[in-house]
Amino acid sequence: RRKPASIRPRGEGIYVAEFTPQAEGPHRIDINWSDKPIPQSPFNIQVLPLFEPNKIIVDGPGIRNGIPASLETYFRIDTRDAGFEQPDILIKNPEGLLTTSKVINNADGTYKVIYKPNDVGRYLINVNYGGIPVNNSPFNVKVEPTGDPTKCHISGNGINPNLQVGEEYSITVDTHEAGPGAVTCRIRSTLGNDLDLDIVDNEDGTYNLFYTPHNPGNYVIKIKFGGQDIPGGDFVVTVKKKKKKMLHMSFAFLYY
Known part of the structure; x- marks a missing residue:
């Protein structure tokens, strides 16, 4: 179907025609001057989809x-x-x-x-x-899988079975003899949520893992190298609230 273009002058003897194709496929453009086609009119164009x-x-x-x-x-x-x-x-x-x-x-x-x-x-x-x-x-x-996780060794206070809420803990993973690969870790709470942690590659064959448990409960920690479990790297820690310090008072009685 025919659709007129929007035409506006741009300088002496120059006109700009604008139109928006409504469908993809072949289109014909007719340009007339004084009701007569200009040279080479009509022009045949192919309208492509917006994206393919x-x-x-x-x-x-x-x-x-x-x-x-x-x-x-x-x-x-x-x-x-x-x-x-x-x-x-x-x-x-x-x-x-x-x-x-x-x-x-x-x-x-x-x-x-x-x-x-x-x-x-x-x-x-x-x-x-x-x-x-x-x-x-x-x-x-x-x-x-890549590397040899059996050659990795873990240490640090973050592997202790009993921890406290709000304290930062760290785990060190030694991968010197494990070959190509990298350390990954996932810590999941009893609520099924993943705990945020930072993994730092020291670029000397060791990695440091830092995490801070904010709620009491059990946390499952899984440490891998090259996508494989590290021996001793799948364990549970129990996090408890800090014990409140009791205020002890003493009294002295004097008798006269």
Whole structure:
């Protein structure tokens, strides 16, 4: 169907015509002057969809099988031929829990997605564009163990069975002889919530883990290297409230 364009003058003898296509596919543009077609009119154009997820290219080591657990990996998303939208990334670990990822916009129509698979098993990587899955999404990626966790040693006051609320505790993991890999840890409370912790790579073959329990109860601590359990690294600590200090008073009676 015909739809008139919006025409406005821009300088002497110059006009600008604006229109918004309402559908994709072939369109014909008729330009007339004094009710007669100008040279080369009509013009035939092809209107493309606003975005085309099937033209997205996803590639890189982060979507291929055999990724080593606990080590950072990445993949690329090329949207240059796919129209104007933003990619949406959702990564789930073997337990179905979300895995944090970092998306870097290279400002040229490509993106770099960085994530670290902490666990061994199958990861599902969902890549959507405009809410629609791209080709081959979700990507089913197998993560493999790496290193030798039996060569790791743990120490520190954070492995003591009895702890107090509000105190910061630390665990040191020595990985000097364990080979390639990294330390990961998860601390879960009796309520099923994950406790925040900081993992510091000292870059000398040791790691320091810091955590502060804020509520009383039992906490399950699981420490892994290269996606595998460290011997003695799966244990429970009991956190109790601090005992209130009792005020002791003494009295002296004098008799006359």
